[in-house]
Amino acid sequence: MTWREVIGRYRGSMLGLAWSFFTPVLMLAVYTFVFSVVFKARWGIGGEESKTQFAVVLFVGMIVHGLFAEVLNRAPGLVLSNVNYVKKVxxxxxxxxxxxMGAALFHTLISIGVLLLAFxxxxxxxxxxxxxxxxxxxxxxILTLGLAWFLASLGVYLRDVGQTIGIITMIMxxxxxxxxxxxAIPESIQPIIMANPLTFIIEQARDVVIWGRLPNVWGLILYTLIASSVAWxxxxxxxKTRRGFADVL
Known part of the structure; x- marks a missing residue:
C-alpha cells in the first residue's frame, strides 16, 4: 500500500518517479538563487561563506520540516479517504x-540523497x-506517527482539522x-523557538551532516521517550475512537 501511494502520486506523468528526484534538485537550485543571490543571506558561521553553503544548510531544515508536514497535513483525511476500509471490520x-509515513520517508530519502550529492x-x-x-x-x-493517529481520528469528527493543520505546519x-x-533570534523569543519539536531535530541534523559534529545522544534519548509517550x-x-467511525461516515 505504501508503494501504491508513492506510484499513485506520479501516475500518468511522463517522468513518473523521476519527479521525486527532480523536485528536490529544483528546490535546492531555487533556494540557492533566492536566498544567496537575491536576499544575499548568510548563515553567520564565520569565515568565507559561499552562496551554495547557505542553500545546503537551509535545505536540511526544509527536509526535516517536509517529512513532518507531509504526514500531518494528510493525517486528518486518512480515514475519510478510505471509507471502504472502515466498513471492513x-x-x-x-x-x-x-x-x-512510508511514502513521506521515500521522498525524504530522495531529498537526502540530493542533499548529500550537493554537499x-x-x-x-x-x-x-x-x-x-x-x-x-x-x-x-515516532512523534509524527503519534500525532498522525490523533489527527486521523479527529479528522473524522471535526472536518475543520484538515484545514487548520496546514496553517499550523506552515507556522511551525x-x-x-x-x-x-x-x-539570530532575540533571547526573549528563543524559548518559543526551542519549544518547537522541529527545532532540536533540525539542529541535530545539521550537526551530523553539515558541521560534522556528533549528535546529542542524551537529548535524542529524552526526545525519543517523549515521542514514544505521544505515539502510545x-x-x-x-x-478508542475508531468504534464511532462507521456511524459518522
Whole structure:
C-alpha cells in the first residue's frame, strides 16, 4: 500500500518517479538563487561563506520540516479517504499513518540523497557523522506517527482539522530555524523557538551532516521517550475512537 501511494502520486506523468528526484534538485537550485543571490543571506558561521553553503544548510531544515508536514497535513483525511476500509471490520485502520509515513520517508530519502550529492559537489567531501542521520530522524518519525493517529481520528469528527493543520505546519516552519540560525533570534523569543519539536531535530541534523559534529545522544534519548509517550497515547486514542467511525461516515 505504501508503494501504491508513492506510484499513485506520479501516475500518468511522463517522468513518473523521476519527479521525486527532480523536485528536490529544483528546490535546492531555487533556494540557492533566492536566498544567496537575491536576499544575499548568510548563515553567520564565520569565515568565507559561499552562496551554495547557505542553500545546503537551509535545505536540511526544509527536509526535516517536509517529512513532518507531509504526514500531518494528510493525517486528518486518512480515514475519510478510505471509507471502504472502515466498513471492513478485519482491516487494521491503525496502519494508515504508517502508509503515509512510508511514502513521506521515500521522498525524504530522495531529498537526502540530493542533499548529500550537493554537499559533495560543493565541498568535495562528506563528514562521516552523516551515518547518525537516521538516528536523528527516528524520534521525529515516532512523534509524527503519534500525532498522525490523533489527527486521523479527529479528522473524522471535526472536518475543520484538515484545514487548520496546514496553517499550523506552515507556522511551525517559520517558528523553527529553517531559514535562520537560532542565534539570530532575540533571547526573549528563543524559548518559543526551542519549544518547537522541529527545532532540536533540525539542529541535530545539521550537526551530523553539515558541521560534522556528533549528535546529542542524551537529548535524542529524552526526545525519543517523549515521542514514544505521544505515539502510545495517539495509538490508544485512535483505537478508542475508531468504534464511532462507521456511524459518522
Amino acid at each position: 478485519v482491516f487494521p485502520l491503525e496502519i494508515l499513518p504508517f502508509i503515509t 559533495i559537489l560543493f565541498n568535495g567531501f562528506l563528514y562521516w557523522t552523516v551515518i547518525f542521520l537516521p538516528l536523528v530522524l527516528l524520534p521525529l518519525i 516552519m517559520f517558528l523553527s530555524p529553517v531559514f535562520y540560525p537560532i542565534s 497515547l495517539g495509538y490508544i486514542w485512535f483505537q
